[in-house]
Amino acid sequence: DQQVKQNSPSLSVQEGRISILNCDYTNSMFDYFLWYKKYPAEGPTFLISISSIKDKNEDGRFTVFLNKSAKHLSLHIVPSQPGDSAVYFCAASESQGGSEKLVFGKGTKLTVNP
Amino acid sequence: DAMVIQNPRYQVTQFGKPVTLSCSQTLNHNVMYWYQQKSSQAPKLLFHYYDKDFNNEADTPDNFQSRRPNTSFCFLDIRSPGLGDAAMYLCATSGGRSDTQYFGPGTRLTVL
Numbered sequence: 001d002q003q004v005k006q007n008s009p010s011l012s013v014q015e016g017r018i019s020i021l022n023c024d025y026t027n028s029m030f031d032y033f034l035w036y037k038k039y040p041a042e043g044p045t046f047l048i049s050i051s052s053i054k055d056k057n058e059d060g061r062f063t064v065f066l067n068k069s070a071k072h073l074s075l076h077i078v079p080s081q082p083g084d085s086a087v088y089f090c091a092a093s094e095s096q097g098g099s100e101k102l103v104f105g106k107g108t109k110l111t112v113n114p
Numbered sequence: 115d116a117m118v119i120q121n122p123r124y125q126v127t128q129f130g131k132p133v134t135l136s137c138s139q140t141l142n143h144n145v146m147y148w149y150q151q152k153s154s155q156a157p158k159l160l161f162h163y164y165d166k167d168f169n170n171e172a173d174t175p176d177n178f179q180s181r182r183p184n185t186s187f188c189f190l191d192i193r194s195p196g197l198g199d200a201a202m203y204l205c206a207t208s209g210g211r212s213d214t215q216y217f218g219p220g221t222r223l224t225v226l
Contacts, residue, residue: 004156034214043118043204043217044157089157095211101171102215104156 003027004092006105014113019077021108023090026071032095034102035064035075038087047088048075051095080112117141118218120205126224127195135190135221137205146188147215148180149204157204163188164211192223200225 005024013019023033031052036044050057050064050073057064063076077084090105119138127133137146145164149157161170163182177199179191192199202222206215 002156009154036217041219043120043206043219045217046214049214101159101162104158106154106156 001026002105003030004090004103004105006088006090006108008108009106010109010111012111012113013080015082016079019075019080019084019110019112021075021077021088021090021110023073023075023105024071025073025092027092027094027103028071029094030092030103032093033064033066033073034091034093035062036089036091036104038089038107044089077110080110082112082114085110085112118205118207118216120203120218120221122221123219124222124224126226127192128226129197130194133192133195133223135192135203135205135223137188137190137218138186139205139207139216140186141207141209141216142185143207143209143216144185145208145210145213146182147206147208148178148188148190149206151202151204151220153201160190195223195225197225199223 003026034049035047037047038044048059048062048064050066066073087107087109089107091102093102121136147162148160151157160174182188202220204220205218208215
């Protein structure tokens with residue numbers, strides 16, 4: 001039973017355009033959400049996070065939006081660059097419960113074409 | 115640079131032959147995690163240590179064990195690897211509960 005779902009295995013966009021990666025979750029106890037980026041032959045690296053008390057968090061070209069009622073979050077990358085090509089993992093946790101456990105989605109492979 | 119190091123990067127073992135994967139960190143973090151990631155699947159937490167306190171996930175097979183002899187090192191022992199244990203094994207660390215997790219590059223395990 002997947003608690004965190006990334007329904008698009010892959011996404012391809014043109015350089016300079018917006019990339020939108022989506023993530024859905026089923027556990028209403030999740031209150032902290034993260035995006036990790038993974039290049040081949042490397043471990044995932046933290047990109048951006050959002051707490052459930054917010055609906056938006058921005059860091060440079062990366063913005064994460066959270067819709068709690070829909071149990072949906074999205075990562076926007078504007079403008080997309082070829083170096084953004086990687087696998088993006090959505091993850092969630094119950095931070096208020098003091099849990100260290102992250103539950104990951106399967107990832108979306110983003111390809112940004114020059 | 116402070117980092118999470120995993121050795122070896124690639125490990126080949128035979129069916130049923132015990133294998134140990136190693137993780138070390140220079141971040142001085144309290145928490146160390148082991149994840150298993152099979153092809154095209156989500157990373158799945160096997161267990162974690164908060165300092166010396168071991169926390170096993172309910173669905174982690176008994177075949178998987180872990181040791182943390184000190185703050186810097188953590189080992190994953192697979193007592194009798196099966197073909198289904200072939201995967202990428204990721205080690206991560208964090209400074210505390212709910213802190214950002216920092217991942218190593220992973221060890222890809224092949225079972226023949």
